[in-house]
Amino acid sequence: GESVGLHLPTLSVQEGDNSIINCAYSNSASDYFIWYKQESGKGPQFIIDIRSNMDKRQGQRVTVLLNKTVKHLSLQIAATQPGDSAVYFCADAGNMLTFGGGTRLMVKP
Amino acid sequence: EPEVTQTPSHQVTQMGQEVILRCVPISNHLYFYWYRQILGQKVEFLFSFYNNEISEKSEIFDDQFSVERPDGSNFTLKIRSTKLEDSAMYFCASSQQGSSYNEQFFGPGTRLTVL
Numbered sequence: 001g002e003s004v005g006l007h008l009p010t011l012s013v014q015e016g017d018n019s020i021i022n023c024a025y026s027n028s029a030s031d032y033f034i035w036y037k038q039e040s041g042k043g044p045q046f047i048i049d050i051r052s053n054m055d056k057r058q059g060q061r062v063t064v065l066l067n068k069t070v071k072h073l074s075l076q077i078a079a080t081q082p083g084d085s086a087v088y089f090c091a092d093a094g095n096m097l098t099f100g101g102g103t104r105l106m107v108k109p
Numbered sequence: 110e111p112e113v114t115q116t117p118s119h120q121v122t123q124m125g126q127e128v129i130l131r132c133v134p135i136s137n138h139l140y141f142y143w144y145r146q147i148l149g150q151k152v153e154f155l156f157s158f159y160n161n162e163i164s165e166k167s168e169i170f171d172d173q174f175s176v177e178r179p180d181g182s183n184f185t186l187k188i189r190s191t192k193l194e195d196s197a198m199y200f201c202a203s204s205q206q207g208s209s210y211n212e213q214f215f216g217p218g219t220r221l222t223v224l
Contacts, residue, residue, distance in 0.1 A: 034212075038152075041217070041218075042217050042218070043113075043200045043202070043215030043216050043217050043218050044152060044200070044215045045215065046212050046213075046214075049212075089151065089152065096154045096157075096165060096167065097142070097144075097154055097213065098154065099151045099152040099153070100151060101150070101151045102151055
């Protein structure tokens with residue numbers, strides 16, 4: 001069936017480095033995606049979204065790239081900080097919000 | 110900043126017992142959602158709720174689950190005859206509108222442990 005999935009379960013980066021978290025999706029009709037951050041003991045928190053008519057969207061220190069040809073999303077975090085440590089989910093925001101499996105980002109001081 | 114709240118933060122129950130999970134959505138939101146996250150797994154959609162009825166539900170949402178809005182603000186998810194595999198975090202979310210382009214705001218979740 002249709003699914004949203006992540007490439008790596010854990011990503012460890014040095015504080016100050018850039019982080020890249022990847023996500024693949026299988027539904028070619030998907031037209032809206034959201035990245036969520038989930039800190040320990042908390043609910044998912046909206047980070048940034050992108051619609052299928054765009055291939056790039058930038059926020060504060062975060063950039064999402066969408067490659068519809070290969071059905072791939074990435075979340076880039078610039079100058080990663082300890083507070084960025086969390087699990088990151090991509091989600092296909094169609095009729096039902098369908099989450100991927102999550103990547104745990106660990107920031108080393 | 111308005112936020113979604115959920116109580117209790119942690120609920121421990123015996124298998125076969127009924128539990129009620131409570132949520133207070135953001136006050137001007139009209140669309141409500143429940144999700145489940147089994148430990149170490151992805152967040153899974155349970156159902157959405159609008160205008161006092163369930164608008165969409167996943168295959169997870171079976172007769173074991175029921176939902177009520179006892180008043181204009183509170184929102185409850187009842188799980189009848191809990192099973193061990195019901196142990197999970199349960200998240201409530203709300204949004205102003207129901208379109209997929211409208212941000213859902215998540216509560217902190219209730220951790221349900223079934224023994």
